[in-house]
Amino acid sequence: MLVLLLGALALPPLAPLWAQAGAPSRIRAETLARDLEYLSSDALRGRNTFSPGFDSAALYIARRLREAGLKPLGDGGGFYQYYSVLEEEVDTAGAYLEIEGRRFPFGTGFVLLSFAGELGGDLPAAYVGHGWIVRDRGIDPYEGVGLHGKLAVVEGPLAPPAGLGIQRIGRVFPGAVSPLWAARERGAVGLLVLPDSASLGNWDRLANSNLTRFELDPPVPSAYAAAPLGALLLSPEAASALMAGEAPRGGVPFELVKKVRVKIPLSAKRVHRGYNVVAMLEGSDPVLRAEYVTVESHLDGAVGRTPLDGDSIYNAADDNASGSAVTLAIAEEMAAAGPSRRSVIFIWDSGEERGLWGTRWFVHRPPVPLDRIVAHFNVDMVGASRAPGSPDSPTPTVTGPDEVYLIGPGVLSRRLDSLVVAVNRSHLDLKLNRAYDRQESEFFYPRTDAGPFLERGIPTVGFFTGLHDRYHRPSDEARYLDPHKMERIARTVLAIVRAVADWDERPRIEQLPPTVARYR
Numbered sequence: 001m002l003v004l005l006l007g008a009l010a011l012p013p014l015a016p017l018w019a020q021a022g023a024p025s026r027i028r029a030e031t032l033a034r035d036l037e038y039l040s041s042d043a044l045r046g047r048n049t050f051s052p053g054f055d056s057a058a059l060y061i062a063r064r065l066r067e068a069g070l071k072p073l074g075d076g077g078g079f080y081q082y083y084s085v086l087e088e089e090v091d092t093a094g095a096y097l098e099i100e101g102r103r104f105p106f107g108t109g110f111v112l113l114s115f116a117g118e119l120g121g122d123l124p125a126a127y128v129g130h131g132w133i134v135r136d137r138g139i140d141p142y143e144g145v146g147l148h149g150k151l152a153v154v155e156g157p158l159a160p161p162a163g164l165g166i167q168r169i170g171r172v173f174p175g176a177v178s179p180l181w182a183a184r185e186r187g188a189v190g191l192l193v194l195p196d197s198a199s200l201g202n203w204d205r206l207a208n209s210n211l212t213r214f215e216l217d218p219p220v221p222s223a224y225a226a227a228p229l230g231a232l233l234l235s236p237e238a239a240s241a242l243m244a245g246e247a248p249r250g251g252v253p254f255e256l257v258k259k260v261r262v263k264i265p266l267s268a269k270r271v272h273r274g275y276n277v278v279a280m281l282e283g284s285d286p287v288l289r290a291e292y293v294t295v296e297s298h299l300d301g302a303v304g305r306t307p308l309d310g311d312s313i314y315n316a317a318d319d320n321a322s323g324s325a326v327t328l329a330i331a332e333e334m335a336a337a338g339p340s341r342r343s344v345i346f347i348w349d350s351g352e353e354r355g356l357w358g359t360r361w362f363v364h365r366p367p368v369p370l371d372r373i374v375a376h377f378n379v380d381m382v383g384a385s386r387a388p389g390s391p392d393s394p395t396p397t398v399t400g401p402d403e404v405y406l407i408g409p410g411v412l413s414r415r416l417d418s419l420v421v422a423v424n425r426s427h428l429d430l431k432l433n434r435a436y437d438r439q440e441s442e443f444f445y446p447r448t449d450a451g452p453f454l455e456r457g458i459p460t461v462g463f464f465t466g467l468h469d470r471y472h473r474p475s476d477e478a479r480y481l482d483p484h485k486m487e488r489i490a491r492t493v494l495a496i497v498r499a500v501a502d503w504d505e506r507p508r509i510e511q512l513p514p515t516v517a518r519y520r
């Protein structure tokens, strides 16, 4: 199959692209181990976005970039690219619904399925059934009702109703539009959700959930954007008061006769400043240097609040001190070995674990024209190994000592894929596992930093060694990882990045799967 494919594509000879294959590499397991140790040390407390630990990690990376002679590509000539995040908090004591003079306070009359900022007024409402749009099956419950400035009344739960056959990949529902987004597109200002037994079973938990919202300011569209509308799950009493005297519930949308008084006030509003670390190696080719290859690892970690097994520090070693160290090693080696033909941009982003903030901001305000970025590499969790005797030896999702998940090119581009395969084979010949190089995989889209690039039409290539039971736990510590495997991955990614950056051809997405949302 592969031989046929290569023949049919008539790939140009690839040999000259990695003339440096035999050159000594300065990428060393010892350096990777040291960087991994520091970035995941208890002192940095998991590098949460907006924390002193993240600042220390960013400073560590920026110092090394300066020493290696990379060009700062952040704001004001520095290495940091800043973004703002707006935090809003509900004033639960002041939040209520009023229906025909009867007041339903937060906590007993309703809880929040999503919160999207302040909401208030005497608002008209329209009933739209389950609220899901499935275009290719002609399902659009909004036809015939105006929603502009209104509340949309939908049947709970907000999850896709059984029987509509809606597929789910992470936060994406291919071919379908969820009620939050569909109602917002039609101009609605909020959702009133009629209770179902499953949602009511979660009432107590929901009474303490969705009370705070963090979102980029201004927001940047993505599958990982925060909910665009507030959704209020009504108590059975509030729901009966709302629907009393109205048309019967069922398939047909209608406008309610009564208006609803809503008040969702804020108790706090804060602006936080986050940042990415961004640097560039300028290309050598007078023409191609105006094209860019990006290599990215998120530097932030997922920091939980609850101690587990007596450990309260979420070190985030594999996720993603490992990738951050590997991307740093690649940047340093490329700076020392000399430029590629195209320019290469290195990004250590923040806010990945909170909603891909840094990456969404990068594609919104790229330091170079976005249409000049020809390929994006995402290095996220690359330290685990299923080697015999290692802590992950019994974990089937973790790759072997000479194996890595390759994600993206198999779906997106046969030409780029062939190049990646050929370069890998002529170097360390790692086993490229394709289990997630499928459009149905949420690791392909939208769960990683590759997502926002893919949503803007840029080919993406991801490297990943697999999920284990330390993921997002305090036990994600450096001692369980394999720096020698990280070295092999760093050398392999470097060789592939260089080959793409030197390629005569510009990589192109041959076919973007319908599962990927498109944003400008």
Ligand SMILES: [Zn+2]
Residues within 6 Å of the ligand: 298, 319, 320, 380, 381
């Ligand atoms: Zn990660």
